[in-house]
Amino acid sequence: MHYQFEDNGTRANLLPGIHRVVVKVGTRLLMDVDGQSAAARVNQLVAAIAGLRDKGLEVVLVSSGAIGAGMELLGTKRRPKSLAALQAHAAVGQSLLMTLYEEACKAHGFHCGQLLLTAADLHDQERHRCVAQCLNELLARQVLPVINENDSVCVDEIKVGDNDTLAALVAGMSRADLTILLTTINGLCERLPDSGKLGSRISVVTALDSEVIAMAQGTDGNRFSVGGMVTKLRAAAMVTRSGEPLWIADGFDFGVLSKLFAGEDLGTLFVPSRKVRMHAKQRFLAFFSEPRGALIVDAGAEAALCKNGRSLLPGGVIGLRGVFKAGDTVRIITTQNQELGRGVVNFSNAELSLLCGARTGEIPQLLGYQPDMEEAVHRDSFVLTC
Known part of the structure; x- marks a missing residue:
């Protein structure tokens, strides 16, 4: 069995080596919390990120929410299905989303910078290098990079598809020490063999074998959703193969970020599948090259x-x-x-x-x-x- 229900010191051993962190936040955590506006949620998230920055951590944010923000502005009740409608909602919503992020960042004494990416930007070696250089420069200038897929221009041929995967790719490109996927549940849960229902939370996964993968669920039908636990396990497979850990946790309270870095046994931690981290050429070959x-x-x-x-x-x-x-x-x-x-x-x-x-x-x-x-x-x- 390649998983355990208690931490037993894994988090405490991992955290001292963390310097650069990729944090991914899904649309539901920003746009679908009862009684809270998108502005309030963004303010809470940026406050939590500011706390990590105060600890000396470099943070890269992969933020969903453009299409969701566009739905709110345009009064759309369910996620559109046509490509043109999705692109239009993303174009409307991205402006609002970045306005909220910049206002929240300024309140904490720093700025944010937007990177809208397509799969082509990551798979082409020269464009890949330029994106990585831009990301490093933003971090060097104490700017919070806010990354999203460029949904207003994406078609199938240049589409990453979901921001769990995008976060894993950004983590690999930037050589992040840790990737955190904030979601609506507290990590991966055991699937009971008799009933098929979910059981106890899994604390640590040491290998993504077929038993662990079988526990995943797909899209839950929420009006904002495009992924689910399946895409998070795919992201975990990429990140851990690079030699870095990935952490899935409940992000309803963005204060969870400080709790994670305090070593609390929350969510599910996926430990690296290799002892030596991949170098840049290996990462490009494994995850970006075509x-x-x-x-x-x-x-x-x-x-x-x-x-x-x-x-x-x-x-x-x-x-x-x-x-x-x-x-x-x-x-x-x-x-x-x-x-x-x-x-x-x-x-x-x-x-x-x-x-x-x-x-x-x-x-x-x-x-x-x-x-x-x-x-x-x-x-x-x-x-x-x-």
């Missing part, structure tokens, strides 16, 4: 990559998928289509088709020239994803 094809490898190559930390040689490649050129990202898969990892390939698909199964000494003769690199994928440009 593979152009796949290399199918034999059992020997699988062992070399997964167990021995070796490069992938052409001799271990037994098949190819897709059209790619040297320098593209490719998936490394088994004959059963299981992804082992991703890496930057040193040959085009046409060249590599000549080299499948060949020994290193045969490469110049098969290609008709001496290549700069003899590895199909060098270990320095490879990351395990299995």
Whole structure:
């Protein structure tokens, strides 16, 4: 069993190493609390964030709420379904949302800065680098970055989809030490096998196996919702694979942020699945790059990559998928289509088709020239994803 119902010191060991934090807040926590206006909720949230900043923490806020704010302004009762209507509500609501954030931040002696992102901004390496640089500059100037998906221009091809995933991607890009997802329930709960109902809260998850994933629920049908526990576990999988923790907690009272950093056993903490944090190249390959094809490898190559930390040689490649050129990202898969990892390939698909199964000494003769690199994928440009 890869989870536990009591903390047993995990939080106390984790917190001293935290400096940069990504906090994600969902629409319902800002726009759907009975008796409280959006302005009041934003003020409460910023006050809680100011408390973290006073402790010397760098905070990045991923905030939903643009479409919800637009619904309130336009009198829309349920979340629109058409793309154009969603874009229009986001365009109206984003202005209100950022006005509320700036007014709240100024009351605490700092400013906020808006970053509206699409998936394309994160997946393109140059744009990705520019976003990361902007984020670091905002933090260096003591500005609170407020990040949201650019819903007013997003279409399926450039859409992240939900802000749980966006928070995980931002955390990976910024090398955050901790990601906190504030939601409407106090973490992940055990699903009782007999009734299927939810039982006790899970305090710590040490591995996201099939048993833990089966406990998740999807969208609950709320008029503002687009995600659920499923998207939060996907986010946890990304963050913990990078070597950092993720924390899900009930954000009805934004004072929970100070309680979390006091080490209280609240919510569910997902601990990193690897001891060494991914470096920047590995993160980009694992979560942001868009593979152009796949290399199918034999059992020997699988062992070399997964167990021995070796490069992938052409001799271990037994098949190819897709059209790619040297320098593209490719998936490394088994004959059963299981992804082992991703890496930057040193040959085009046409060249590599000549080299499948060949020994290193045969490469110049098969290609008709001496290549700069003899590895199909060098270990320095490879990351395990299995």
